[in-house]
Amino acid sequence: MREVPGGSTTPFLIGRAMTGGYGGADILNGCTIAVEKGEIAVIVGPNGAGKSTAMKAVFGMLRLREGSVWLAGEDISRLQPQERVAKGMAFVPQTENVFTSMTVEENLEMGAFLRRDDFRPTMEQVYALFPILKQKRRQAAGELSGGQRQQVAFGRALMTEPSVLLLDEPTAGVSPIVMDELFDRIIDVARTGVTVLMVEQNARQALEIANRGYVLVQGANRFTGTGAELLANPEVRSTFLGG
Template sequence: MSADGVAAQPFLAGQEITGGYGRGPDILHGCTIAVNPGEIAVIVGPNGAGKSTAMKALFGMLEVRSGAVLLDGEDITMLSPQDRVRKGMGFVPQVNNIFPSMTVEENLEMGAFIREDDISGTMASVYDLFPILKEKRYQAAGELSGGQRQQVAVGRALMTKPKVLMLDEPTAGVSPIVMDELFDRIIEIARTGLPVLMVEQNARQALAIADRGYVLVQGANAHTGTGKALLADEQVRRSFLGG
């Protein structure tokens, strides 16, 4: 481990990424983000800071003009999102992350589309993690509450048996009670050894469960440290956490 607690070779790393969409201007400016196995790393910052853009850059959804994305030591900067899924990246976008007319179980089965092995064990573990989904497995996913739909989206990503799980604002639009519940499940997922990287608007709550935090401002790293250290940092508290 290095002095700031990052393993010398993180499992997923975006190294000094600069890039943007199409021919548009750069949104990310030398941004570095990494997560190790069994860790929760969170990306926080003000609106328009490039948080979701950084996540999309790691997943191959925008042009990386300089820097690199490494997965388990392999340079995947030029791979398509589909190829990254095959390499083991599970990505849950903030919106349009379920098939509303399909049942819960059909959504989960769709998550396993790249697999050729028996998916029943993974399905059982998703239902163990989210018991309400087992109860509602024959219901159309679009009829569920916001929090339950997010559980379907996360469950679907887990069905690929990913090596890293990426969540873009998993608690957007849910109540504080549902947010706490989702965060508890995310902690459980990380405890299995799976690295979890998430973008979160609820910065204080996200940093409270994070092993590592990245505060982005205008597409660049403003502060990096453990979740605990960032929560205790007066400048971070004053600027980003409301005092």
């Protein structure tokens, strides 16, 4: 926890009491999403609950009508997404998250566009995390499977050396085996001290690896707790996890 003006404390990353939407309608209705450094936080909930909108608000892709976003004790609410990248955020959207005509290696190099140091050691770390990418580094990303594309997008985000990694539905459309592998890699990344916030449709599996979870309904917090607490909650299980 870090001190903020007024003597209170705030988590490493927090979107506090976020309210906003697109046009005249609010999709978020006072929801709060927080995660500490090196933790994994998961946002789950029914379709239309505002999960991805909450993540986009944290990244600055949605202007809030009310609420604020803090990173490492700093109010970043007014910063544009590219400015938040410079502060250490990396965002992996659910779709259209690779440059299909570019090779795997070129995609990774694009992730390092803001860096002025030698990024080759980071690329080797990405290849160690996702060995298949090293094998296919000269291949166009558009020729890869859906799961491999997700690994490219994940790896490109890591090339920025982020302190916060935002993942929007990272396992959408992949096989159960690839899903398990991606979750394992997310755990590996968090263990290095990177803060991970993700929206995930495979709620039960995501909560199993989460330090904390948020169930959103109609853009507001319905349940909040550790992953284990939410998995053990009968109402969460029956309503949101299929029993």
